[in-house]
Amino acid sequence: MGIIKTDIFKRERVWFNVNLSTPESVKGLLKHRKQLDLKFGRKFNDVNLSTTEVDLAHQTDEVTCLYIWIDEILDRMNITKRQKDLLDRFINSSSELEIAMEDGQSVQNINRIINTICKNISGEALRDWRKWVYKEKLGMRTKNCSKCKSELPATIEFFRARKNSCGDGFYNQCKKCERDAKCAEK
Numbered sequence: 807m808g809i810i811k812t813d814i815f816k817r818e819r820v821w822f823n824v825n826l827s828t829p830e831s832v833k834g835l836l837k838h839r840k841q842l843d844l845k846f847g848r849k850f851n852d853v854n855l856s857t858t859e860v861d862l863a864h865q866t867d868e869v870t871c872l873y874i875w876i877d878e879i880l881d882r883m884n885i886t887k888r889q890k891d892l893l894d895r896f897i898n899s900s901s902e903l904e905i906a907m908e909d910g911q912s913v914q915n916i917n918r919i920i921n922t923i924c925k926n927i928s929g930e931a932l933r934d935w936r937k938w939v940y941k942e943k944l945g946m947r948t949k950n951c952s953k954c955k956s957e958l959p960a961t962i963e964f965f966r967a968r969k970n971s972c973g974d975g976f977y978n979q980c981k982k983c984e985r986d987a988k989c990a991e992k
């Protein structure tokens with residue numbers, strides 16, 4: 807697990823071996839997201855950027871791929887309007903404290919919402935990774951979910967095991983669909 811750490815005074819800029827395996831690394835990536843957007847979305851001459859910020863924007867392709875992956879995950883995550891609004895502001899360099907003050911809420915509450923989003927992104931990334939390794943690398947047996955129709959590895963990470971082990975030993979809906987259905991009931 808790599809780290810994302812930037813300190814303009816110590817000139818620290820560690821962007822190596824970063825992945826989405828922990829909510830903390832996802833949060834770090836989101837916090838520095840604006841620099842990448844500036845790199846691709848605007849001309850540096852147009853805005854007042856310090857040298858450090860320009861430096862920061864020169865990340866590796868690996869990090870760029872992670873941002874693309876995060877975007878792709880967010881697209882399919884069904885986040886609420888409130889979560890999206892909060893996330894947009896967080897990415898646009900508002901601190902948790904600033905957001906809390908704007909919204910008249912506690913910092914803990916804002917932190918909790920952002921941390922939940924990061925945890926869900928990280929969980930979804932782990933699911934993607936497992937899906938790929940089990941199927942493509944290990945050639946494990948797969949099963950189609952009866953609800954989302956996704957072809958997923960036939961393992962307990964993706965399907966709940968039946969107690970009486972009839973059929974192929976797993977329920978027909980994937981765990982994610984079962985979880986979504988449960989959330990919808992609430």
Ligand SMILES: [Zn+2]
Nearest residue numbers: 951954980983
């Ligand atoms: Zn499913």
